[in-house]
Amino acid sequence: MNSPTSSGAVTLPRVIVSGLSGGAGKTLVSLGLCRAWARAGSIVQPFKKGPDYIDAAWLALAGRTAATNLDPFLFPSDTLVSLFLHAAAGREIAVIEGNRGLFDGKDEDGSASTAELARTLRCPVVLVLDITKMTRTAAAVVAGVKAFEKDLPLAGVILNRVAGERHQNLATRCIERDTDVPVLGALPKLPGNPIPERHMGLVGDRDMTASDAILNSLADIIEEHCDVPRIREAAEAAGPIDKPDKPFFLDAEPAGSKVRIGVAKDEAFWFYYPENLKALELAGAKLVEVDLLRPADWPDLHGLYIGGGFPELKAKELASNNIIRQRVRALAEMELPIYAECGGFMYLCDALVVDGLEFPMAGVFPVRTELCGKPQGLGYVEAKVVAKNPFHDEGAVIKGHEFHYSLCSAADGTVLNFALKMNRGHGILAGLDGLLYKNTWASYTHLHAVGEPHWAKRFVAAAIAYRRAVEGKPAGRSV
The missing domain is CATH 3.40.50.300 (P-loop containing nucleotide triphosphate hydrolases)
Known part of the structure; x- marks a missing residue:
C-alpha cells in the first residue's frame, strides 16, 4: 500500500x-x-x-x-x-x-x-x-x-x-x-x-x-x-520515493461550481486526460457530458470542450446531425469559450473528407480536413503563443503533443487567425496551430493540464466572463 x-x-x-x-x-x-x-x-x-x-x-x-x-x-x-x-x-x-x-x-x-x-x-x-x-x-x-x-x-x-x-x-x-x-x-x-x-x-x-x-x-x-x-x-523491492515539498495543485479542494462546461463524449470524441477534467472542476467548472452524434437537448452552457477521437469513423453520423452542428456553430458565434483538440478541431471545420467522400461539419473555421493513409503529425509539440486568446497568455511557450492522420487545407486567399507558432511539431498549416475565431480555439496540439496548469483556470475564467455577459449574473454565484 x-x-x-x-x-x-x-x-x-x-x-x-x-x-x-x-x-x-x-x-x-x-x-x-x-x-x-x-x-x-x-x-x-x-x-x-x-x-x-x-x-x-x-x-x-x-x-x-x-x-x-x-x-x-x-x-x-x-x-x-x-x-x-x-x-x-x-x-x-x-x-x-x-x-x-x-x-x-x-x-x-x-x-x-x-x-x-x-x-x-x-x-x-x-x-x-x-x-x-x-x-x-x-x-x-x-x-x-x-x-x-x-x-x-x-x-x-x-x-x-x-x-x-x-x-x-x-x-x-x-x-x-x-x-x-x-x-x-x-x-x-x-x-x-x-x-x-x-x-x-x-x-x-x-x-x-x-x-x-x-x-x-x-x-x-x-x-x-x-x-x-x-x-x-x-x-x-523498489525503494521509497521522496515526496516533493511543493504542494500539488490536483490535491487542492474544489473551488465550487461557478460555470457549466460541456464535454463532448460519445463514440467519436473521447480522448481526454482525466487530470484535464479534474483541473477544470477544481477551477470551478461543473462538467456536463454532451453528445455530438445525437440530436439531444443540451443544458445552458458557459463553455465547451471537444477533445480528440475518431470523427473520421463517425463522419456520416456527425454530418447527419444538423441540429448539433448548427448549435455548435451558433455557440461559437455567440462567443461561447470553446476549446477543441485534434478530432475536435476536425469537427469545427467546414468539411471532413474520408475515402474521397466529403462530409459537412460544424463550419466554424473555413478550412477542411482529409484523412490520409499515413500520419501527418506525430510527436511532441512546443509552440509559442503569438495571438491574444482566452486560454493561454500571449508570449508563453506551451508543450503538448500531436498524432493525426488528417491533413488540413484552405482555399487560396482564406484569412485565418492562428495563435501558435510551432517551435517543434507540424500543427495545422505552415508551422502554425491554434486557430482562433472569437472565443473558439482549435488545434491539432493536445495539452495536459498538469504540464500547463494555467489552462483550466483560464478556461473557467473565460466561461465566467461569458456567463456574466450573457446572463448578467455575478461571478461568485453557483450554477
Missing part, C-alpha cells in the same frame, strides 16, 4: 514494463499484469508513459481504475513525481507501460525516454524482449541494455515470441549466465493480436464489446507463462 515513511518519503511497489521498440509485447504484458493482480484482489494503479489515450483506456479497464499518463517532456520532474504519487494514493501496486524503445526519447540523448522515467521514479524495469530466431544473441542484447545507461534499475526480462521449450531454455540459460539478469517469463508466439488495431493504434475500448474477456485471457497468458510472484517481488 502507498504509505509515507518517517522521513516523508513514500513506499509503493511499482514496475515499468518496457521493450526495445514498439511492437515488442509490452502492452500485452502490462495489460495482463494489471488484470491478473486486479482480479486477485490487489488495488492496482495503471500508468502509461507518454501521451497516449487508447493504451491508457485499455490499462484502465485492465486495472479497474482510471489510468494516468506520465511523461518527462510534458512535466518537470518534481511535477511528474507529484502526479505519480497523487494517482497512486491508496493503491497497493503500480504498473507503468513504457512507450517505444526503452531509451528512445525526443533527441539523441534519449531525453523523456522510458529509461529517464524509470530513474526519476526509481522504478524497476521489466524488459519484454522479442527473441524471434535468436538465442545467445539475446544475452548480448540484455548485457548491452544493462550497461548502456548508468543506474538503470533493470529487474528482469520477459522473453516474447518463443518458438518452443528448447528455444526458451537455451535463451534463458544464456541470459542468466552471461548477464545475471533474471528471466521472469517466456511468452509463446500467439496466433494473432488479441487486441485489434486500427490506423492510430489499438482499437479503442469503446469499440470492443468483449474487452473484459480479452483482458482476462491476457491475464491467463501472463499467469501461465510468467513468474508473476517474482515480478511482484521486483516491484516490492
